[in-house]
Amino acid sequence: MSVIADEDVTVHAPRDRIWPVFGDAALLAQVLPGCEHLEATGPATFQGVLATKLQFLTLRADVTATIADAQPPDQLRLELEGRPRGLAGGFRAAIPIVLSDAGAETRVHYQLDLTTSGRLATFGAPILRDSFRKQVATLVANLERLLVDPSGAA
Amino acid sequence: MGEGARPTLDAAEAVVIGGGVVGCAVLLELAIRGIDAVLLEAESDVAEGTSKANSAIIHTGFDAKRGTIEARLLRRSAERWPTLLEDLGVPALACGALMLARSEDDAARLGDAAELARTHGVSVELVDSAWLRDAAPYVTEAAVRALHIPDEAIVDPFWLTRAYADAAIGLGARVVMRSAVSGLTVRPDGVEVRTGEGTIRAGHAFDCAGLRADDVARLAGDDTFTITPRKGEFLVSERTAGVDRIVLPIPGPLGKGMLVTPIVFGGVLLGPTAEDGSDKTDRSTTAAGRARILDSCRGLVPAVDEMAPIRSFAGLRPVSSTGDYIIRPSAAGDRLTIVAGIRSTGISASPGIAEAAVEVAASARGWASRPLRTRPTAAPQELAPHSGAIVCVCRSVSEAEVAAALAGATPVTTIDALKRRCGVGFGDCQGNQCAIDAVARLADANGMAPGAIEKGLIGSWLVTDATSGAPRVRSVETVERPPGESRDADAVVVGAGMAGIGAALALAAAGLAVVLVDRRERPGGAIGRLDPSWWTDAERAALDEVAALISDASIGWIGATTVVALDRVRDRWRVELASRRGAASIETNVVIVATGGYVMPREHSVIEGPRPSGVMTADLVGDALDHGWAPARQAVVVGSGRLAAATADGLRAAGAEVIRPAHGADGADDAGGGADDPRPDWSGAVAAGVRGGITAVRGQPRLEGVRVDGAWLDADALVLADRLQPATFLLRGLGLGDERPGIPAPVDPNGGLGLPGLWAAGTCVTPDVDHERSLVAGHTVAQAILATRSPAQRRAGLTRLSGRT
Numbered sequence: 010m011s012v013i014a015d016e017d018v019t020v021h022a023p024r025d026r027i028w029p030v031f032g033d034a035a036l037l038a039q040v041l042p043g044c045e046h047l048e049a050t051g052p053a054t055f056q057g058v059l060a061t062k063l064q065f066l067t068l069r070a071d072v073t074a075t076i077a078d079a080q081p082p083d084q085l086r087l088e089l090e091g092r093p094r095g096l097a098g099g100f101r102a103a104i105p106i107v108l109s110d111a112g113a114e115t116r117v118h119y120q121l122d123l124t125t126s127g128r129l130a131t132f133g134a135p136i137l138r139d140s141f142r143k144q145v146a147t148l149v150a151n152l153e154r155l156l157v158d159p160s161g162a163a
Numbered sequence: 164m165g166e167g168a169r170p171t172l173d174a175a176e177a178v179v180i181g182g183g184v185v186g187c188a189v190l191l192e193l194a195i196r197g198i199d200a201v202l203l204e205a206e207s208d209v210a211e212g213t214s215k216a217n218s219a220i221i222h223t224g225f226d227a228k229r230g231t232i233e234a235r236l237l238r239r240s241a242e243r244w245p246t247l248l249e250d251l252g253v254p255a256l257a258c259g260a261l262m263l264a265r266s267e268d269d270a271a272r273l274g275d276a277a278e279l280a281r282t283h284g285v286s287v288e289l290v291d292s293a294w295l296r297d298a299a300p301y302v303t304e305a306a307v308r309a310l311h312i313p314d315e316a317i318v319d320p321f322w323l324t325r326a327y328a329d330a331a332i333g334l335g336a337r338v339v340m341r342s343a344v345s346g347l348t349v350r351p352d353g354v355e356v357r358t359g360e361g362t363i364r365a366g367h368a369f370d371c372a373g374l375r376a377d378d379v380a381r382l383a384g385d386d387t388f389t390i391t392p393r394k395g396e397f398l399v400s401e402r403t404a405g406v407d408r409i410v411l412p413i414p415g416p417l418g419k420g421m422l423v424t425p426i427v428f429g430g431v432l433l434g435p436t437a438e439d440g441s442d443k444t445d446r447s448t449t450a451a452g453r454a455r456i457l458d459s460c461r462g463l464v465p466a467v468d469e470m471a472p473i474r475s476f477a478g479l480r481p482v483s484s485t486g487d488y489i490i491r492p493s494a495a496g497d498r499l500t501i502v503a504g505i506r507s508t509g510i511s512a513s514p515g516i517a518e519a520a521v522e523v524a525a526s527a528r529g530w531a532s533r534p535l536r537t538r539p540t541a542a543p544q545e546l547a548p549h550s551g552a553i554v555c556v557c558r559s560v561s562e563a564e565v566a567a568a569l570a571g572a573t574p575v576t577t578i579d580a581l582k583r584r585c586g587v588g589f590g591d592c593q594g595n596q597c598a599i600d601a602v603a604r605l606a607d608a609n610g611m612a613p614g615a616i617e618k619g620l621i622g623s624w625l626v627t628d629a630t631s632g633a634p635r636v637r638s639v640e641t642v643e644r645p646p647g648e649s650r651d652a653d654a655v656v657v658g659a660g661m662a663g664i665g666a667a668l669a670l671a672a673a674g675l676a677v678v679l680v681d682r683r684e685r686p687g688g689a690i691g692r693l694d695p696s697w698w699t700d701a702e703r704a705a706l707d708e709v710a711a712l713i714s715d716a717s718i719g720w721i722g723a724t725t726v727v728a729l730d731r732v733r734d735r736w737r738v739e740l741a742s743r744r745g746a747a748s749i750e751t752n753v754v755i756v757a758t759g760g761y762v763m764p765r766e767h768s769v770i771e772g773p774r775p776s777g778v779m780t781a782d783l784v785g786d787a788l789d790h791g792w793a794p795a796r797q798a799v800v801v802g803s804g805r806l807a808a809a810t811a812d813g814l815r816a817a818g819a820e821v822i823r824p825a826h827g828a829d830g831a832d833d834a835g836g837g838a839d840d841p842r843p844d845w846s847g848a849v850a851a852g853v854r855g856g857i858t859a860v861r862g863q864p865r866l867e868g869v870r871v872d873g874a875w876l877d878a879d880a881l882v883l884a885d886r887l888q889p890a891t892f893l894l895r896g897l898g899l900g901d902e903r904p905g906i907p908a909p910v911d912p913n914g915g916l917g918l919p920g921l922w923a924a925g926t927c928v929t930p931d932v933d934h935e936r937s938l939v940a941g942h943t944v945a946q947a948i949l950a951t952r953s954p955a956q957r958r959a960g961l962t963r964l965s966g967r968t
Contacts, residue, residue: 011898065254065322066544095546095563097553097727097741098896126728126739126896128550128559131586133429135256135407
């Protein structure tokens with residue numbers, strides 16, 4: 010695995026409203042970019058299909074997500090394992106997330122520790138990093154829409 | 164679209180001559196305005212000229228000469244890029260650039276460069292050495308300051324050119340390949356464009372012919388400008404040394420100088436050189452050019468010395484006699500617009516150039532009042548749900564990706580066209596392991612004969628029209644054991660070459676449940692598909708034994724299947740498989756990586772000259788002969804071992820004349836190889852240094868000659884069969900492989916890879932083109948594995964073994 014992102018983003022919503030989203034499949038499905046299907050398979054595990062735009066290619070992947078080491082409402086580790094449809098190989102990601110109050114907003118620090126195999130491994134870290142950053146930006150926007158205006162989440 | 168589906172054209176509102184990035188951008192601009200336009204491309208694909216060989220940068224124009232058309236259109240393009248890239252779905256990254264000052268004199272010039280950039284409206288900042296150490300530790304310590312240009316970007320130039328064309332086709336435009344313009348008449352009421360296919364009458368024509376723009380203009384009687392080719396050589400490295408920004412020196416009189424540029428799909432590009440010439444077809448590379456590139460780029464990024472380039476190529480920039488872009492009505496009449504002299508910023512300025520070129524014509528043609536069409540979009544690439552088999556093993560490109568590429572809007576009829584769309588052949592072996600499979604798929608998709616499939620340029624044939632006879636079937640017959648029957652195993656051996664077979668036999672003899680996986684349909688690997696007269700007695704016995712054990716299910720066999728990943732899951736290995744039958748996985752305690760190697764392609768060594776078809780490795784020859792296709796008529800075969808001799812035999816049997824150069828450094832020509840000597844001495848090793856005395860090739864589009872020890876030999880094929888590169892692609896996903904070619908699997912003395920239960924054996928550990936020690940190597944690693952087993956495990960194995968017998 011290698012860390013390809015280590016960054017902060019700010020969500021314009023309080024931390025105690027963000028945290029519950031991580032445990033609710035229906036809410037997660039509303040904020041995860043390109044989420045076509047998501048269901049809880051256990052208290053902290055989910056399974057679904059995500060369509061991720063890699064600039065030139067929309068990649069549908071069967072994904073398993075696990076919330077690990079959760080310390081509400083401060084931190085958790087999101088573990089993802091996915092198999093893109095149509096491409097050989099897959100990916101595994103560990104995303105430690107730390108939330109801290111920043112006034113009425115929440116600062117979210119995250120890392121992306123990513124392992125790719127097969128075809129994804131040949132795309133190169135720059136493309137994957139760029140795509141992940143865009144996904145995070147969309148996730149933040151979706152979160153803000155959901156928490157500020159629940160009817161507007163995409 | 165196949166050859167038989169070429170559209171018949173006799174009329175259009177506008178004709179665009181030339182399918183480079185500028186021509187395709189003009190086509191899209193016309194299509195957006197609702198103008199019925201057709202693009203004529205002389206070659207078999209778009210981006211076959213200047214657009215295919217350049218630095219692949221979207222340049223901000225920060226250093227453009229004030230007052231030039233180039234500077235104005237670069238700025239206009241910068242405004243359009245963000246939306247355009249998003250709409251067209253083109254791989255691009257705004258990575259930024261660093262112009263390094265490596266002396267105080269240089270540093271003083273940076274201030275001027277910053278001022279120029281700001282006058283163009285380009286955001287820049289001057290940074291000091293401390294900033295560089297922190298943000299770009301890969302640059303030379305000699306850098307005292309730098310100009311940081313954050314908006315410089317990199318792009319896939321093939322994708323961009325094709326996306327313009329695809330989006331235009333989506334709006335009703337037409338693209339016709341293999342339509343070189345042979346005549347052009349400009350009249351007050353229209354133009355006539357003559358090609359080998361016929362004559363097209365149109366209201367307007369755009370000369371976007373790149374290097375040939377002056378030749379096309381002269382067809383119409385316009386000799387007001389000339390185009391000079393400026394050659395630039397490049398090197399490609401998979402190892403990046405952390406380079407994540409474009410690194411460039413203070414520019415010189417011939418341009419920006421040599422750059423170190425990240426590639427959007429990974430790796431870095433080094434170069435280009437800049438050499439004015441007169442031959443518009445000379446894309447040859449030279450040893451001197453390579454040395455200059457490495458020398459210059461090392462001065463920017465010292466880790467260039469640790470990069471092992473996997474490819475070199477050369478491009479030609481069209482330099483106009485005016486020193487600037489030429490975008491204006493032709494002297495032959497205003498129904499022809501000249502779009503020429505797009506020297507080295509064609510990609511960067513293409514949106515602005517297209518807009519300006521169409522506006523030149525729009526008022527005269529009455530197009531200005533037409534409503535614009537909806538925003539252009541390239542058709543999103545769709546992949547089938549299942550990947551299918553792996554076509555390109557170096558890059559794990561799947562059948563699904565190949566199928567998506569073949570289904571695109573612009574026709575795909577050549578190997579290079581397929582490569583640029585899905586990456587087949589871009590990897591370490593440079594297509595030598597997948598080109599023949601690609602020929603078969605292209606022929607099938609287009610309804611063409613295999614002999615009609617070309618590498619890229621017209622005339623760059625790959626296999627002759629004549630077949631070499633029936634497809635060869637070598638090696639042993641086996642009973643297929645589909646993956647579903649082998650979900651669990653004590654050991655999985657990846658690769659059924661001699662090392663893999665040696666390991667599998669030894670482990671099976673100890674009672675382990677062994678599964679043997681190989682991308683070929685039969686076990687035997689590189690040696691197994693040679694004529695049996697080339698096998699040793701031990702190899703013959705091993706092949707027979709493994710066939711027998713597979714037949715009675717004592718060894719599991721999964722053929723025509725590629726292992727795409729190894730995953731450590733709950734203290735076991737999960738082996739991920741891809742095949743035409745679908746994806747599957749096996750869980751196992753032990754994995755032996757016996758993936759062998761691939762014959763070192765031309766690109767991993769220094770052989771000067773152009774890049775014609777006909778330069779290949781024994782891997783490609785073997786695949787062609789297996790299909791019953793002859794890849795040569797007159798071949799120079801390099802190598803002094805049995806692979807070379809057997810390959811030569813195969814070519815002769817397919818009707819080719821074979822030349823085996825007797826290079827002094829390698830000793831005498833290979834022993835034997837004829838029917839009178841079925842068991843030759845093939846123990847001679849290839850000497851290091853120049854490969855078989857080969858220093859250069861000539862000819863384009865197909866190889867015409869090979870220079871051996873200073874003398875030219877006429878040949879239409881150069882077959883390299885002298886050295887092996889270890890295939891360690893599978894290990895890279897575990898952080899164990901090296902992205903540079905030629906680095907073997909990193910094993911301990913017993914063959915262990917440093918992770919529990921993971922081993923490697925054979926030529927992926929000890930590259931040997933003739934696999935002399937592979938069988939023994941596999942057996943030895945198996946013994947090391949067995950020695951690690953507990954007494955209870957050994958007893959269980961013996962019990963299982965007695966149950967079988």
